[in-house]
Amino acid sequence: MSLSELPKLELHLHLEGAAPPAFIRGLAKEKSVDLSGIFREDGSYAYRDFVHFLSVYEAATSVLKSPEDYARLVTAVLEESAAHGVVYCETFVSPDFCGGSDVGAWREYLHAMQDAADRAEAQHGIILRGIVTCIRHFGPEKAKASARCAAETAGDWITGFGIAGDEGQGKPRDFAYSFDMAREAGLRLTAHAGEWGGPQSVKDALDDLKVERIGHGVRAIEDLALVDRLAEDGITLEVCPGSNVTLGVYPKWDQHPIQKLRERGVKVTVSTDDPPFFHTTMTREYEELERAFGWGAADFHEISQTALAAAFCDEDTKAKIA
Numbered sequence: 001m002s003l004s005e006l007p008k009l010e011l012h013l014h015l016e017g018a019a020p021p022a023f024i025r026g027l028a029k030e031k032s033v034d035l036s037g038i039f040r041e042d043g044s045y046a047y048r049d050f051v052h053f054l055s056v057y058e059a060a061t062s063v064l065k066s067p068e069d070y071a072r073l074v075t076a077v078l079e080e081s082a083a084h085g086v087v088y089c090e091t092f093v094s095p096d097f098c099g100g101s102d103v104g105a106w107r108e109y110l111h112a113m114q115d116a117a118d119r120a121e122a123q124h125g126i127i128l129r130g131i132v133t134c135i136r137h138f139g140p141e142k143a144k145a146s147a148r149c150a151a152e153t154a155g156d157w158i159t160g161f162g163i164a165g166d167e168g169q170g171k172p173r174d175f176a177y178s179f180d181m182a183r184e185a186g187l188r189l190t191a192h193a194g195e196w197g198g199p200q201s202v203k204d205a206l207d208d209l210k211v212e213r214i215g216h217g218v219r220a221i222e223d224l225a226l227v228d229r230l231a232e233d234g235i236t237l238e239v240c241p242g243s244n245v246t247l248g249v250y251p252k253w254d255q256h257p258i259q260k261l262r263e264r265g266v267k268v269t270v271s272t273d274d275p276p277f278f279h280t281t282m283t284r285e286y287e288e289l290e291r292a293f294g295w296g297a298a299d300f301h302e303i304s305q306t307a308l309a310a311a312f313c314d315e316d317t318k319a320k321i322a
């Protein structure tokens with residue numbers, strides 16, 4: 001079986017970040033919005049660094065204006081994921097971008113996304129679940145509104161709550177109230193940390209937000225006591241190596257710590273983060289892991305089993321994937 005056909009589970013995918021540039025350009029044209037500044041001549045997204053990436057991401061997202069636009073986005077994203085062998089995917093969705101944190105509007109966006117996901121499941125067999133995500137640089141008050149939306153819609157499809165955005169702004173404890181609200185609603189928890197921040201950022205996410213998964217988490221490698229804590233506590237890392245290399249967290253694939261973390265007993269999984277922004281796909285992640293670390297069928301199987309165990313879905317759904 002080729003690497004593209006290998007069944008894969010992806011736990012860390014930003015929905016808007018997975019939007020193909022041509023899809024965003026098409027919406028911009030329909031709505032007469034000039035987004036030419038965010039594209040390179042070759043049609044790919046143009047950004048200088050991580051903080052600029054976040055603003056280009058938000059500019060691209062600005063043309064997604066209705067539940068119907070989000071339904072079309074889910075359809076496009078799942079078609080692409082399924083073509084790379086993804087059978088189960090968890091995507092970050094933000095009330096900040098879908099109705100501005102109004103619970104009624106959020107419900108409409110959610111229903112449209114769920115309908116599109118149901119159609120994709122029937123057509124391609126891919127299963128999607130949503131993790132409501134607050135955005136760190138939007139601040140704690142907006143996060144509370146997102147947590148309220150998450151708590152109101154927690155269930156079969158919205159199964160988690162998380163935080164993304166600029167790790168350089170604020171502290172995890174500023175968002176503890178929102179995470180407490182989400183936990184009380186029965187949601188599973190993850191937080192971006194240890195991508196731009198060092199080991200302390202990961203420790204703060206664990207201590208103050210009490211998450212069971214960490215988005216990225218790779219810079220934990222700078223503190224071996226923390227690495228051992230992650231291993232002992234069974235914290236799963238949603239590692240996105242292609243994203244880290246493209247954004248310059250590590251200069252080359254060979255220098256990425258995914259293999260060292262794994263060898264020291266940390267549960268690692270593999271995801272694309274924002275695939276068109278980082279010129280990657282799940283197939284490319286697997287190809288690079290094969291090239292850089294000699295991973296083969298047994299390694300990819302182990303990664304999938306780790307992702308299945310850490311997935312934020314119920315046991316009936318897991319039985320369908322396995």
Ligand code: ADE
Pocket residue numbers: 014017057164165166167192195243273274
């Ligand atoms: N939002 C989209 N991609 C992200 C990333 N890699 N880190 C933090 N926030 C993000």
Ligand code: ZN
Pocket residue numbers: 012014164192215273
């Ligand atoms: Zn991310």
